[in-house]
Amino acid sequence: MRIGPLQPSVAHTAAPALPTHTSAISPTQVPHMPGNTPPLRERPRRRAGNMPPLVPLNGSAMTGRPALVALDSEFSEQRLAEVQARQITVQTLQTKLATHLAQAGTAPKPDSIAARFAAGTLEPVYLDTAAFNAMSRGLPARARAAAGPVLIDAQQGRIIFNLQRAFAPGDTFSDAALAALGKQLNLSGHGLATPNWLQPAAGTPGRRKLQQAARYHGHEVPARDGGAGFFKANDHRLLEGKQALLRNHRKSLVHDHYFEAPSTRAFGKDVMVHRGLFDNHAGIPENSLASIDHAYEQGYRNLELDVEVSADGVPVLMHDFSIGRMAGDPQNRLVSQVPFAELREMPLVIRNPSDGNYVKTDQTIAGVEQMLEHVLKKPEPMSVALDCKENTGEAVAMLLMRRPDLRKAAAIKVYAKYYTGGFDQFLSNLYKHYQINPLHSQDAPRRAALDRLLAKINVVPVLSQGMLNDERLRGFFRSNEQGAAGLADTAMQWLDSWTKMRPVIVEAVATDDSDAGKAMEIARTRMRQPDSAYAKAAYSVSYRYEDFSVPRANHDKDYYVYRNFGELQKLTNEDFGVKRTTAGAFRDDGESLLTDQPEAELLAILENRTLARGHTGNELDVPPETPIDINRDAEIVKQRTQQFQASSIPADPNHIAAVREGKQHDRTVDLINDPAAARALDKRAEALGLLTDKYRGAPVTHYLNEQAKQTETD
Known part of the structure; x- marks a missing residue:
């Protein structure tokens, strides 16, 4: 690079080597400087008032x-x-x-x-x-x-x-x-x-x-009863004194070492806890280390937690795309606008939906790396499915490649909604980040290194029925068949693309008997064939309970959820939506059952029945018919939605096509026997760029390049 020092501050004959696994939240391990000077001890961060060397x-x-x-x-x-x-x-x-x-x-x-x-x-x-x-x-x-x-x-x-x-x-x-x-x-x-x-x-x-025109409403209020007193305490009334039954049978429906097992399907039914075992009344927020600890204390070993990525590329635990709802930020900034150093200092809050006010908890936004280190310290191993929306999965994959010791506890959950190009889109994004040319022979060793690393990472593909009608997805995965058969081909092509990683769970649920629904049933049958890469993967079904409910005068309730930017939405009585908020409704539709109410789901499985609708721990302690203003934060939500959409990176069809072509060439030896064809391909590959020293020197980790030097998998 043309930047060069006029006056070096220390001798340039020796620069510190970089430890491979320094955590972003731990005191720095100061590297040893060669020479007669003894190695420095581990030291805390300097105070801001001191000039750092x-x-x-x-x-x-x-x-x-x-x-x-x-x-x-x-x-x-x-x-x-x-x-x-x-x-x-x-x-x-x-x-x-x-x-x-x-x-x-x-x-x-x-x-x-x-x-x-x-x-x-x-x-x-x-x-x-x-x-x-x-x-x-x-x-x-x-x-x-x-x-x-x-x-x-x-x-x-x-x-x-x-x-x-x-x-x-x-x-x-x-x-x-x-x-x-x-x-x-x-x-x-x-x-x-x-x-x-x-x-x-x-x-x-x-x-x-x-900033003056719009803000996310609400202010801090004192905690009550040790938490958010505006939520009723969870009385677990759906269990009706069945706690002894649950204790006796929980082990048969909760399994440790889940992602490490050769087959998750072989376990049979398994109850997975959604967003950790949070408890608003008790002051335990969702997606927090406390919610993980609470789940572990109650006997649960498998979780799904949500992931977003900070401005500087660090994956963190957060469901929403913005931080207003969960971090008390009046600007409701996007997670992607805030650096990790700021995010990790932010207390998580629990909001009162009736007025927007909130109580602060003793939990802060946790990094995914910190969280995985935390769960691996538990006496009995836990497994965490990391729910990755948009292009957050790549950041988690890069973490797991850098920290192979964390892989056994994690799986990356990816959605067709965000990856219409399937695994090839995921790989395309990684190629761009690591500055790998998808076609050039010079980069073949680095492509092979990345393939070896990704093959060791657990993945949970999610294909919703509605995505089969998405023209973008069908454009990437074409079929010559018509109707349900053609849609089933598209579904299987998308699902099979993820077998370059290690599928441990798969979610592909039919919701009706339309052509798309029939296609999902065909795909589920195909995945159960002995020669399928999904034959050993558990089928997953996901409950989605309300974030809160409000009593009505007729003793019924209105149910609400928070959307991705902290906006409120009232749930309808649509059949599939009601099933998602009713314990036991999906008990026969899969082996891995993801739920906010694990105790209720255990009982529903053991007694083979459905329970009453709703989450008994998410009821607001307010008078009947208390109004909820779902448009309270509409202006700031609209602004953040527009910002998010403007910065979103869609699938790149041309680059994905190059990725697919490069994979095909890497699997054959034709080019080795045809030097002229190889030179022609390299010349065409150069049009994609990514080959200069300047470009290659960008975020290419030393670790990946060292892996590329290996001739065998480790």
Whole structure:
């Protein structure tokens, strides 16, 4: 890379090696520096008031010298990959500026910030927020004048970036960083206009107006009875004194080592707990470490938890796409807009749906890595299906490739709704992240390495009946048959695509007798054939109970759920929806039964009957007919929905086609025997890019490249 240091802070003869598995939430294991100096002990993070020492990161430079990071930063492959990606973002801006200056025919003074940045002679420093703030306080007042997430230390010849605030998703700069860079480059002082690519996307007045125009309603209120007293205590009245029966038979319906077993189907019935065993009245929020512990204490070993991904790519436990409902954020920001360092400090809350107010709990948003470490410490092994919406599954897969010790406890749950291109879309996204060309012979070892790693990761494919009418899915998985037979072919092609991983559970439920419903039944029959890759996988069915209920004057109830952006929706009495909120309604439709009410489902199985509708722990303690304003947060929800949709990345048909073609070539030896054809394919592959040193130096983990060197699977 063209960025190079003017004045190295430490000798560049030795840079710290990176430990393979440093957790993002643990004190840093400070690496040993070669020489006579003894290794440093593990140390806590520095206080923000101290100037952090800086060290170069080996492998972080594209060409030239490495970038600098604080000694207290996270020495991990993930951090190295992040710095490498940020280096490319910085270099791209340098190139644009150099071109802009050349085309303008203006040469700024050689010692100006603009000239030095364009020439690549400012040394890049990447710091977490605490270290960035400490360094900022150590600089002269003039250097701090241009407030923002980018600082220039002209005396030392450094440009300093706040990793959490200077960059935005999509390998771009944040608006705040562009504003700070614009001030410090001062192009207007050189007689030049500031180009569009150096200006924030939205002006400050507009941003203020947006924040003032809409908010997620509610404020903190004191806890009552140790939790959220506006929910009634769960009296488990559906069980009617059957607790002894449940204790005696729970072991036959709850199994440990679930994902490690050769066949989940062989276990027979298994009850899996949805979002952990949360209890609103008791102050145990969904998708929390406390909900995991509560499930374990009650004898349950298998869970499904929801996953979203932070702004810096860290998978966290969260159902919603936004954090207003569960974290008390009045801006209702998208999870993808907030860095992990901020998310993990946020207390989880439990809201009163009648007025939007909430109580804080003693739980915070947990990272998936932290959660899996937590469950693996239990005396009896637990298994966790990680519900991944949108393109969050790739972040979990990258975690499990980096942390093979966590794989046995986890499975990635993927949906046809979000992966219309099936596993090939999933693989396409990973190729783009790891900078792997899907066709070029040069990348064949890295494609093979990724295949070997993914084959060891558990997966739970979910194909809903309605998706068989989706033209995008049918475009990726075509059939020559018509009617139910053709739809069944499409279903099986999508399901079979995921067998490149390790299917442990599969969900494919027929909901009616339409052609799509008949196709689902055909697919279920095919998956039960002895030669099917799903023959040993348990069928799953999922209950979806209400998030809360409100009593009516006639002693009935109204049922409500929260949607993905924290908005409220009243449930209808549609037949399938009623079944999903009734214990025992799906007891004969699969082996793995996912439910919010595991005790009620156990009883329904043991007594072979259905129970009354509804969740006995989700009843609001309010007078009958209490009004619920489902449009209370409509404005902020609309804004966040639009932002989410604008940033969503659809399936890339051309790249997926290249992935499929590359897989076909990798399975044959034809090209080895036809050098001319191989050269022609490589030339065509180069049109896809992804082959330069600059590109390959982006987020490619050292771990994956080392795996690519292996000739055999480990």
